[in-house]
Amino acid sequence: MSDIAPDRFIDNVFAYQKTAAVKAAIEIDLFSAIGADADTVEMLAAKVNASPRGVRILCDYLTVQELLIKDGKRYRLTPSSSVFLDKRSPACMGSVIDFLAAPELMQLFLENPAAYVRNGGSVGLANLAPDHPIWVKFARAMVPFMAPVAQGIATEVARWPSPPRKVLDVAAGHGVFGIAIGKAVPGARIVGLDWRPVLEVALENARLAGLEKRYDTIAGSAFDVEWSTGYDLVLIPNFLHHFDREGCVGLLERARRALVPGGAALVVEMVPNDDRVSPPFPAAFAFVMLATTPKGDAWTAQELQEMGRAAGFVDSMLRPLPPSPQTMIVFR
């Protein structure tokens, strides 16, 4: 590639084809088939019940994208694909395509991208009813993506001098943030707050974790329903980015009022640096919010800390959660 070249532009123009390829591969469970030692086009085609031509071209494409390795005529998984894309791996996160590359979501981005740039946002999915199946799809699909982040937070929270006894998980969704804390802090009661259909997913995950006797729910919108009080910890995981500053401050105020003295609000977010163009993933995430919400954003640390002060918190502590692209912020 010469210094002056259209390659990067063309790569961006064609980028939707990468989504298509990885979606096809997960839907036909190609990665698991390769992980199970089918390694030639013919073996793979038989195993995933697809045409040899389709399998050959898809495998070559995924090799170009460095999701597979090709040796002569044989394909194998990269170390990362083996961990994250083979269904037999406990860390497999292939299911995230069900939400992150859902037709409803892709349409929001691709149908008229100039429109949300001109308008500075979009109605997004907010015009969908609480019982729209995409919310349940989201809750189920994102578990493998969020479980390691939730685990990291739970380990940290369990080490606090006084671990929380009563925890509210706001916009719980799949419920994995609250559930991870429930597992890490013996006896802690967890309350999941979300729309009724989505809470079914959280309850199902709580039962799978053996927490059903310590898991309660509050059904409704986090903006409208009563949160109750007496919480040692209020979790607000990956929720603030959907709203403008006012919306965020409002939620943080509700959290503060729901806490016992000495309690904490724990926010999980994509937090870009002040330059808003690094690190790549949190910085790029602002574009997701432009295309899919009216006023959401990837908030910087400074902005989040200012929101916490405006909501009446006196202290905040930020901690990145590598290797995930997420950051936790604890307000007291």
Added chain:
Amino acid sequence: MSDIAPDRFIDNVFAYQKTAAVKAAIEIDLFSAIGADADTVEMLAAKVNASPRGVRILCDYLTVQELLIKDGKRYRLTPSSSVFLDKRSPACMGSVIDFLAAPELMQLFLENPAAYVRNGGSVGLANLAPDHPIWVKFARAMVPFMAPVAQGIATEVARWPSPPRKVLDVAAGHGVFGIAIGKAVPGARIVGLDWRPVLEVALENARLAGLEKRYDTIAGSAFDVEWSTGYDLVLIPNFLHHFDREGCVGLLERARRALVPGGAALVVEMVPNDDRVSPPFPAAFAFVMLATTPKGDAWTAQELQEMGRAAGFVDSMLRPLPPSPQTMIVFR
């Protein structure tokens, strides 16, 4: 990024968002506005008539994708964006999004990617009538992408010991391959063959090049219409990849029969190495053919040479055309 990480997978899942961003930027002519010295969010928003929030998030996203540079609060073009994305640049190729990211094309890839992998191809755009507007859109959009390739070929052809006097451009489309030769070889007559509505674009480009008196046309499908004879050169630019081996051999045979003794067929193609996973662009191009044609492919040099022999040619010469991802193959 650690060695074992889901980053590459997630980047592929989210890739459609890159297409959306670059499409928005070109549609609102953001790159030209930055090139014309609007460099803050406020100035840009006023100039492109978009919301500051939309412009800020889009510019940050394009900076993450290395299509822009951000210094403090000011944005500027990268050297490559300046050459290829600012409309005032003669090499600007922003218009390629009109075809390469056209809704009709993206839908072919994204609607049901597992289906074309399972089936080993798709009906693609072939079910569209010859007068469907996408063909004219294609012909117009691809000119800036193909013009430099055509220029390289024309320069080479003009240096041949006996430059061609009569040239057939098969599936001429925009016509730039034939037109470039017409300009480089004084007196050469060019015949563009394509569907009638598309030939209007070729004729328009021929007029712009001052070649209208030396430019003739044959309207119809390259598979059905008579090509006539007596050509010194038959061009088959970016056409063979749409067909299977039989289709390609058939076209090459028609070319051979249309040539005068000593004449040449000149094919332009995306030619991957024998491993079919390098170089990245030609290798990945096979996936475009999987999603959009019944049996097309990115043919290797060996395969193309074998097709040439099967069509009755005795000699073939390959030459890559850097910096483009294309290769020319001359059959005699």
